[in-house]
Amino acid sequence: MRRLVFISAVLILSLLSCAYYNTFYNAKKQFNSAEKSAAKNAPGTAITSSQRDLYEQSIKKASKVLTFHPNSKYVDDALFLMGKAYFRMEELGKARRKFEELLANYPQSKFRWEAYYLLGTVLYYMDEVPKARDALSAVIDPARKNRWADDAHFLMGEMALDNGDYQLALQEYSKVAEDYPDSELRSEAMFVIGESYFKLKNYREALTAFQEANRYELVGQRRYEIELRIGECYRQLNEHQKALETFERLARSDRYVDHLPEIRLQISEVHFLMGDTSQAIQEYHNIVKKSPQTKEAAWAYYQLGLIHMNSFDDMVKAKEYFDKSSSESSQSEAAKLASLRGNQIKKLEEYQQKVALPDSLQDSEARFALAEVYLLDVNWPDSALVYYQSVVELTPLSKYAPRSAYAAAWIVENVLGDTARSREMYQGLIASYPFSPSAQTARERLGQPAAVDSNMQNVAERFREAEDLLLKGSDVDGALALYSQIVTDFPHSPYAPKAGCALAWTLEYLKADPDSAMAIFKQLAQEYPDSECALLAQRKIASLSTEVSQDTAAVFSADTTSVASTDTTEQAPAIEEPEKVESESPEEEDADLDKEELEFDEPGGIPTKEQ
Known part of the structure; x- marks a missing residue:
């Protein structure tokens, strides 16, 4: 009887063991079927619905092992299988x-290294990079030899990239x-x-x-990418003949x-770099002919446009190729x-037409803009230098003059390499524009200390003094003398056109000398074409009998709150003209003078654009 009981117990245990083994066996069978099918998918593609069904069936069967056994x-x-199945399903x-449950409860499991690796991968995909590194570090510990260490290093490299x-x-x-x-990852690592x-x-x-990497038995796309890169490396190293031989060999394969x-x-570009422009x-024309309506044909036309623009100075033909x-x-x-x-060529042509007009000698804005296009858009620094210098020579008092002077010096230094000049x-x-932000930037490049703006303070005080004399009506001649000193001694300061405008107004309305006033207005329009005063002067010249005293009085009022600031860090293109801050009475105390914040946009830190 005892023997019968023992045999029965053994049979029951055997059946139970067989039951949970069969359950896991079926789970593993479903999982392996899914893996085998998914292996046939193109790289980077999602699993199919039938493959997902197989993974889900394997998860259900494996979960029974956890529940009932x-x-x-x-x-x-079972835990490892479920983790991998969820991973394949991107859950x-x-x-x-x-994976965390497996590693916490079975730290010595035979699956632990792969589980650490897959956990690190999952955490990486979930953007938990520090935790991913921790998981991968457990795999690559030198004291723990395992077959997943190279995969972990590779993934760490991918994360760094x-x-x-x-x-x-x-x-x-x-x-x-x-x-x-x-x-197996060694060739890919070398790539x-x-x-x-x-x-x-x-x-x-x-x-x-x-x-x-090319020494390994690689096939397909990766082999092509490696050999193409070898040719590109030769080209970048100016070993053009080796580059040409590499690309020609690829073309014959x-x-x-x-x-x-x-x-x-690639072959076309190497021929160009070797000086064989005609070849x-x-x-490029052969590419367009044999591969029309492709990205390669578009690139061939683009390169043809660059050649005609930069090598032949043929903007018409260049634009034709760019359009194609x-x-x-x-x-x-x-x-x-x-x-x-x-669009750059179109803009270039527009500015070229502007500077070609008879009255363009005084158009500093157009010349400056044309120089900018030459330097920053079409990469013709020599032409840019000519137009920057023309701004300084033809309109030395315009707001673009100091910026142009700086840009010209920058080109001579960084493009022509003439540091002495x-x-x-x-x-x-x-020396010419001591108060401009351009001058401050130039001082920095020369290693000189920032300028002390005592002169600017002096100009501001003279302007305010002249204004007070006029407001009080006590000394018109003294006011005229002060305005004249500002125009003569500080022609590049932002107060100069204001003082000139005030001088003309005073001569016309307080001294009854319209002829002298008109001469000054004409001089203002010529020497300060970009200033607000120039606009007033032009209206005055156009209509000699027009009453402009009210407009003039508004223009020559000084801005006593913004003229002394020393902040030259902001860079945008204009010297703002000072405007008067109204006082309640002549006796009211002067507000603290702040130097005007001069805005300027320097090209000095901008390298020449690549093609």
Whole structure:
């Protein structure tokens, strides 16, 4: 009887064991079927609905092991399977919980290293980067040899790349390449090392990495990308013949027929860099002919436009090619760049027409704008220099003159490389326009201390003194003398046109000398064409009999609250004209003088644009 009971117990236990084993077996079978099917998907594509069904069935069956057999030896297997299934289904929160449950309750599980790796991956995708690093660090601990360490290093490198930290990325990928010579990720690590060096413009190291990656038995897209990069590295290193040989070899390969237009673009550019412009042009035309309505054709047209703009100075033909690029493949990057270039040429032509007009000698704004287009848009610094200098020479008292003087010195220093001449130009700027923000920036470039604005304070005080004399009516001649001193001694200060305007008004209305007043108005219109006073002067000249005393009085009033500020950090293009702050009575105490905040936009920190 006892023997019968024992046998019965054994049979029951065996059946129970068989039951939970069969449950897990079926879960694993469903999971493996899903994995096998998903492996056939194209890289980067989502799982299909049928694959999702298989993963969900595996989860349901594995969960029965946890519910009905919580003490069985398959619990950690079930937790791991469920975590991976949730991971494949991109249900990251649920995957995270299963991996954390496994690691907390079964720290010695045979799945722990892969679980740490997958947990780190999940946390990375959930943007919890610090926690992801902690999980991956457990995998790559040198004291713990496991097969997931190279994967963990690789993922750490990917995280660094996403953060723009190429140096850290290089360290992580280098560990994969150097410490795990048998790793399946080694060739990919070498490729990414090459890409990182390429982004850092270290083309020699990039070339070495790409050549090392090319030693592996790679096929398809990755092989093409590596060989193309090798050619690009040679080109960047000015080893043009090697670059040309590399690209020509790719063009002859039957494996890369689908990439032939892109390869021919590379060949065209190398021919241009080697000085064979005619061959480059022929290559670009062949691309357009053989691959119409493609992004490569759009790029070929764009490059043809650049060649005619920069090499032949043929803006008409250049714009024609830019327009063709925009219509060839309207959504391509080349089309967007071509559209931008076309607009730049249009703007350039507009300003060229303005400065060609008979009365354009005094149009400082148009000349300055044309110089800006030449420098910043079409990358013709020599032409920009000519027009910047013309602003200073033809309209030395305009608000664009100090800015143009600075830009001209910057070009001489940074483009022409003539530091001795640029220093002289900066010194000339400081001497001619000592109160301008341009002068302050020039002092900084020369290592000189900031200017003490005692002169500006002096000018402001003289202007206020002249104004008080007129308001009190006590000494008109004294006021005239002060206004004349400001115009003569400080022609570049923001008070000069104001003082000139006040001088003309006083002569006309208080001294009954309209002829002298008219002469001063004409001089103001000529020497300060951008000032508010110039507009008044022009109206006065146009209509000699028009009563303008009320307008004039408003214009020459000094701004006593904004003239003495020393802040020159804000940079935008205008010297604001001082305006008077009204006082209740002549006896009211003067407000504290603040130097006017002079706004200026310097090109000095802006490098020449690349094509």
